[in-house]
Amino acid sequence: NAGVTQTPKFRILKIGQSMTLQCAQDMNHNYMYWYRQDPGMGLKLIYYSVGAGITDKGEVPNGYNVSRSTTEDFPLRLELAAPSQTSVYFCASSYEGINYGYTFGSGTRLTVV
Amino acid sequence: SQKIEQNSEALNIQEGKTATLTCNYTNYSPAYLQWYRQDPGRGPVFLLLIRENEKEKRKERLKVTFDTTLKQSLFHITASQPADSATYLCALATGSARQLTFGSGTQLTVLP
Numbered sequence: 001n002a003g004v005t006q007t008p009k010f011r012i013l014k015i016g017q018s019m020t021l022q023c024a025q026d027m028n029h030n031y032m033y034w035y036r037q038d039p040g041m042g043l044k045l046i047y048y049s050v051g052a053g054i055t056d057k058g059e060v061p062n063g064y065n066v067s068r069s070t071t072e073d074f075p076l077r078l079e080l081a082a083p084s085q086t087s088v089y090f091c092a093s094s095y096e097g098i099n100y101g102y103t104f105g106s107g108t109r110l111t112v113v
Numbered sequence: 114s115q116k117i118e119q120n121s122e123a124l125n126i127q128e129g130k131t132a133t134l135t136c137n138y139t140n141y142s143p144a145y146l147q148w149y150r151q152d153p154g155r156g157p158v159f160l161l162l163i164r165e166n167e168k169e170k171r172k173e174r175l176k177v178t179f180d181t182t183l184k185q186s187l188f189h190i191t192a193s194q195p196a197d198s199a200t201y202l203c204a205l206a207t208g209s210a211r212q213l214t215f216g217s218g219t220q221l222t223v224l225p
Contacts, residue, residue: 004156031210031211033212033213035215040122040217041217042117042202042214042215042216042217042218043157043202043213043215045212045213045214048210048212050210056210058212059214090156090157092156094211096211098144098145098162098164098206098211099162100162101147101149101159101160101162102147102149102157102159102213103159104156104157104158105156106154106155106156107154107155107156
């Protein structure tokens with residue numbers, strides 16, 4: 001099993017550019033999440049989804065958008081990139097029951113210059 | 114305001130000793146709490162989950178306690194090894210969609 005796959009692993013964007021961070025899971029998890037992690041800080045929830053067609057905002061959604069057209073894919077869109085969006089982005093997925101932890105991807109390191 | 118605090122950003126211990134990491138929280142009433150391990154340049158890896166009605170959970174050399182009165186969880190690694198060196202994150206379930214709120218982590222270094 002591949003688990004949670006994130007692409008790209010690294011990206012440098014110029015201020016004002018846009019990009020999509022890809023996330024795919026092959027575990028048939030209904031729940032999916034996007035977090036960002038800044039140095040020395042905890043993971044902050046950006047958006048989450050409880051199933052195809054359903055998304056909701058997390059703690060820090062401004063400047064981002066998501067869609068969930070299939071169970072497998074949960075892309076994160078950055079519009080008009082800003083230096084404050086320089087961070088490491090992690091996608092995660094989980095089963096619905098409370099006995100399960102999250103499975104995380106390996107992350108995308110994004111720098112906005 | 115809601116807050117999750119993990120003890121000291123860095124903890125150094127000698128190989129073979131027990132490492133104890135602390136997670137304190139305020140203004141939350143979590144149904145359960147989770148612990149993750151994160152290595153440099155990698156995503157967090159799930160280790161253990163403990164529910165609010167459980168006092169203690171064990172998995173091999175790992176032990177987690179959860180005291181909802183003190184609003185505290187302790188994470189123990191017994192007979193620690195250099196390979197246990199990593200950052201350990203605690204996380205609380207805070208929403209209907211099982212959204213996790215994470216602490217900033219404790220960086221553990223086990224010295225040979």
